[in-house]
Amino acid sequence: MILDGKCPTGPIEKTWDKHRFDLKLVNPANKRKYKVIVVGTGLAGGAAAASMGELGYQVEAFCYQDSPRRAHSIAAQGGINAAKAYPNDGDSIYRLFYDTIKGGDFRAREADVWRLAQVSNNIIDQCVAQGVPFARDYAGYLDNRSFGGAQVSRTFYARGQTGQQLLLGAYSALSRQIKAGTVKMYNRTEMLDLIVIDGVAKGITIRDLTTGEIRVHMGDAVCLATGGYVNVFYLSTNAMGCSVTANWKAHKKGAFFANPCYTQIHPTCIPQHGEHQSKLTLMSESLRNDGRCWVPKKKEDCGKHPNEVPEEERDYYLERKYPSFGNLAPRDIASRAAKEQCDDGRGVGPGGRGVYLDFATAIKRVGEHTIKERYGNLFEMYEKITDEDAYKRPMRMYPAPHYSMGGLWVDYNLMSNIPGLFVLGEANFSVHGANRLGASALMQGLADGYFVIPYTIGGYLAGIKPGDYSAEHAECKKSVEEVKAGIDKLFSIKGKKTVSEIYRALGKVMWENVGMARSDESLKLALKEIPKLRDEFWNNVNVTGEGGDFNQQLENAGRVADFLEFAELMTKDALVREESCGGHFRVEHQMPDGEAKRNDVDFCHVAAWEFKGVGNEPELHKEPLKFDNVHLAVRSYK
Amino acid sequence: MSDHNTMNLTLHVWRQKGPNAPGKLETYEAKNVSPDMSFLEMIDEVNEDLIKKGVEPIAFDHDCREGICGMCSQVINGVPHGGQDRTTVCQLHMRTFKDGDNIFIEPWRAKAFPIVKDLVVDRSALDTIIQAGGYTSCHTGGVADGNTILIPKPEADYAMDAAECIGCGACVAGCPNGSAMLFTSAKVSQLAVLPQGKVEAATRVNAMTEALQQCGFGNCSNHYECQAACPKGINVKFIAKLNREYLKAVFE
Numbered sequence: 001m002i003l004d005g006k007c008p009t010g011p012i013e014k015t016w017d018k019h020r021f022d023l024k025l026v027n028p029a030n031k032r033k034y035k036v037i038v039v040g041t042g043l044a045g046g047a048a049a050a051s052m053g054e055l056g057y058q059v060e061a062f063c064y065q066d067s068p069r070r071a072h073s074i075a076a077q078g079g080i081n082a083a084k085a086y087p088n089d090g091d092s093i094y095r096l097f098y099d100t101i102k103g104g105d106f107r108a109r110e111a112d113v114w115r116l117a118q119v120s121n122n123i124i125d126q127c128v129a130q131g132v133p134f135a136r137d138y139a140g141y142l143d144n145r146s147f148g149g150a151q152v153s154r155t156f157y158a159r160g161q162t163g164q165q166l167l168l169g170a171y172s173a174l175s176r177q178i179k180a181g182t183v184k185m186y187n188r189t190e191m192l193d194l195i196v197i198d199g200v201a202k203g204i205t206i207r208d209l210t211t212g213e214i215r216v217h218m219g220d221a222v223c224l225a226t227g228g229y230v231n232v233f234y235l236s237t238n239a240m241g242c243s244v245t246a247n248w249k250a251h252k253k254g255a256f257f258a259n260p261c262y263t264q265i266h267p268t269c270i271p272q273h274g275e276h277q278s279k280l281t282l283m284s285e286s287l288r289n290d291g292r293c294w295v296p297k298k299k300e301d302c303g304k305h306p307n308e309v310p311e312e313e314r315d316y317y318l319e320r321k322y323p324s325f326g327n328l329a330p331r332d333i334a335s336r337a338a339k340e341q342c343d344d345g346r347g348v349g350p351g352g353r354g355v356y357l358d359f360a361t362a363i364k365r366v367g368e369h370t371i372k373e374r375y376g377n378l379f380e381m382y383e384k385i386t387d388e389d390a391y392k393r394p395m396r397m398y399p400a401p402h403y404s405m406g407g408l409w410v411d412y413n414l415m416s417n418i419p420g421l422f423v424l425g426e427a428n429f430s431v432h433g434a435n436r437l438g439a440s441a442l443m444q445g446l447a448d449g450y451f452v453i454p455y456t457i458g459g460y461l462a463g464i465k466p467g468d469y470s471a472e473h474a475e476c477k478k479s480v481e482e483v484k485a486g487i488d489k490l491f492s493i494k495g496k497k498t499v500s501e502i503y504r505a506l507g508k509v510m511w512e513n514v515g516m517a518r519s520d521e522s523l524k525l526a527l528k529e530i531p532k533l534r535d536e537f538w539n540n541v542n543v544t545g546e547g548g549d550f551n552q553q554l555e556n557a558g559r560v561a562d563f564l565e566f567a568e569l570m571t572k573d574a575l576v577r578e579e580s581c582g583g584h585f586r587v588e589h590q591m592p593d594g595e596a597k598r599n600d601v602d603f604c605h606v607a608a609w610e611f612k613g614v615g616n617e618p619e620l621h622k623e624p625l626k627f628d629n630v631h632l633a634v635r636s637y638k
Numbered sequence: 639m640s641d642h643n644t645m646n647l648t649l650h651v652w653r654q655k656g657p658n659a660p661g662k663l664e665t666y667e668a669k670n671v672s673p674d675m676s677f678l679e680m681i682d683e684v685n686e687d688l689i690k691k692g693v694e695p696i697a698f699d700h701d702c703r704e705g706i707c708g709m710c711s712q713v714i715n716g717v718p719h720g721g722q723d724r725t726t727v728c729q730l731h732m733r734t735f736k737d738g739d740n741i742f743i744e745p746w747r748a749k750a751f752p753i754v755k756d757l758v759v760d761r762s763a764l765d766t767i768i769q770a771g772g773y774t775s776c777h778t779g780g781v782a783d784g785n786t787i788l789i790p791k792p793e794a795d796y797a798m799d800a801a802e803c804i805g806c807g808a809c810v811a812g813c814p815n816g817s818a819m820l821f822t823s824a825k826v827s828q829l830a831v832l833p834q835g836k837v838e839a840a841t842r843v844n845a846m847t848e849a850l851q852q853c854g855f856g857n858c859s860n861h862y863e864c865q866a867a868c869p870k871g872i873n874v875k876f877i878a879k880l881n882r883e884y885l886k887a888v889f890e
Binding site for chain 1 (some may be wrong): 639672674675678679682683686689690692694695697699700701702703704705706707708709725729731733754755758760761762763764768769770771772774775776777778779781782783784785787788789790791794795797798801802804805828829832834835879
């Protein structure tokens with residue numbers, strides 16, 4: 001099937017305005033008759049629930065954490081992009097649009113990206129009105145900083161905690177609606193199934209994580225804002241509870257999964273220290289404003305104290321390879337370059353999996369005090385984790401899974417191929433193409449939540465009868481029974497391996513074979529290993545405790561079970577996409593100098609997969625990508 | 639990296655089946671703990687051991703494991719988050735302990751935070767306080783350009799200092815009265831100092847302090863244990879600010 005993203009046509013700068021006018025409206029008195037379910041309360045979900053509640057819809061919102069304020073959007077450090085052009089440095093909506101399309105290696109939809117760039121400015125205004133304490137200069141104006149992949153300063157920030165402040169802004173708006181009674185909030189609740197009646201999304205089946213109760217919640221529309229899936233690698237910068245579960249359950253009910261192979265490996269994370277590590281910690285990309293990446297030129301120097309390696313024996317590989325962007329090359333490029341150095345045997349630290357990020361030059365130039373002012377909290381965090389003082393010796397960094405550009409397929413209205421199922425934020429695939437630029441995730445989450453879904457959902461709801469569902473429907477009973485049966489099955493196995501042991505094994509297979517560099521051979525190997533692990537899981541896992549109780553082992557087991565199915569789809573997508581683009585690097589497809597080699601003739605499309613049963617071949621549907629406003633070109637940061 | 643060798647520790651962990659069940663400290667051995675592990679990774683390992691032995695693993699709240707989500711909440715040797723300056727449990731590393739140490743691990747204890755299970759407590763009372771007024775009542779859309787109202791840098795910085803609160807509840811757990819004054823005052827102060835929040839300052843401080851009492855939190859009697867326990871170093875000066883805002887509201 002050829003998919004249609006239903007993008008408006010005509011001059012790109014008019015598309016969103018025209019579309020907003022063309023959308024049908026629900027009048028204020030009728031809005032209260034419609035119920036909308038929002039799963040996830042990060043930037044996208046929190047903003048969506050608050051905004052739709054304010055419009056007058058009855059909203060029910062769900063999160064697995066103990067409070068909506070804890071979603072993982074909170075961990076974003078660096079900032080949020082907007083095309084305000086306050087610094088007078090040549091920025092514009094068009095330039096933000098262009099940078100995002102180019103940064104995504106020409107694998108995103110033009111109209112969606114344009115809309116994102118257009119509403120980016122509203123986001124900043126909205127957050128300021130909420131009391132988000134953005135950094136300001138001495139005249140009281142909003143301040144900006146630079147980020148990778150752009151040559152203008154368009155990133156707004158709140159110290160090193162921008163994600164936290166924006167999320168608390170959305171959370172405060174949400175809290176106001178909860179108090180007003182327009183949003184009913186369910187904490188510690190996990191979605192375990194999507195209810196589809198006659199082909200239309202009408203509700204979800206959830207597990208109350210405190211009591212273990214399984215029940216359905218029905219509504220006129222369901223919005224998933226459930227984040228990304230890079231925890232498929234086990235070790236990532238995501239929170240421990242981030243999973244593919246909500247997306248995967250929707251996928252199994254018919255929602256297409258788009259571009260699952262597009263994952264972002266962030267270049268600056270603290271390297272792994274041992275076998276028992278539970279997660280990786282990111283260090284903001286902003287560090288690359290002042291830090292210089294290097295490894296020793298000679299393998300024999302790798303074991304030495306870095307300060308003993310003389311200047312002429314150091315290889316500042318990013319500056320050497322990309323003189324114009326240097327240490328501020330986009331994330332996918334910086335990550336691969338780090339991996340190349342380590343694969344060449346010139347990595348540093350435990351296992352040779354690390355490169356140096358050195359601040360000595362910057363400290364000499366502007367003084368330790370200024371560096372402390374800029375990055376003090378990050379240096380402190382680095383010291384807490386590694387016990388090393390980065391003012392005295394360079395940081396060690398290694399790339400780590402960080403973000404998923406792929407996600408459920410949505411059209412321009414953010415609606416999946418299942419009518420009534422909308423997907424927001426990182427959970428959808430729409431705007432980042434094959435690589436996301438820094439400070440764009442926060443922008444997308446809030447754009448979708450505050451300024452897109454409140455409009456587009458109206459267009460859908462205006463066409464359906466409110467309250468046209470019943471919790472007594474056979475599909476609801478079936479869903480509850482299936483969820484309960486799945487849980488019973490997990491408890492019945494009583495095997496020898498813990499959930500974590502199998503999860504770690506999956507992560508290892510994925511990282512080694514479907515990670516930063518993928519080959520025909522490695523992907524085929526992974527496709528052999530994943531089903532074996534899945535079999536082992538369903539025959540030999542040990543899930544302790546009971547279902548009718550607070551049970552973190554059970555929660556984790558369910559999430560790992562879904563990753564074990566999803567991993568196969570992700571690997572297949574990577575195998576079928578016979579090109580390199582953005583974060584997807586196939587070793588067979590590279591330029592003579594090792595850069596990603598796209599194949600626009602055969603792969604300038606979105607790959608959207610339809611579920612056909614566990615272990616069965618999924619069916620591939622394509623949505624061709626058209627570039628009318630940006631010239632398809634080889635991405636160069638040299 | 640550290641050069642220390644691995645260590646063996648004895649843990650005394652609060653186990654409690656549910657909100658109304660009796661609880662008690664159980665003793666477990668943590669063997670071959672690497673000094674580079676985080677405290678939660680050490681508990682992960684103990685849990686793996688317990689599962690293999692057929693004992694139900696210890697339930698504890700955690701999520702981001704980078705010190706920002708505010709989910710982790712353990713009293714270690716009597717101190718919320720373990721007592722390392724401005725550090726959450728998830729960022730506490732085992733190199734701060736010695737081979738042979740006995741470590742006592744308990745949940746947040748406060749009347750307003752009922753225990754859910756083991757080390758997990760219900761902190762929804764903190765959400766209730768924010769819902770009472772911890773926001774500006776702006777609508778989505780239709781707001782002015784971000785630079786229309788200038789905000790002096792010192793005031794923006796002051797607001798940010800207050801806004802760093804991660805809502806973990808350590809201030810409540812550390813307070814002998816179980817007061818959430820530091821938490822509440824941080825939000826009141828952040829919004830009271832910004833022009834966008836000033837408009838509703840009086841109603842906000844009234845509503846939030848009333849919610850504070852209704853939720854069963856104790857009163858503040860200036861012990862300053864909250865500041866000592868706070869992993870983000872939120873200063874008690876914000877409590878003074880709340881008191882000033884409250885007085886102003888009374889006279890308005």
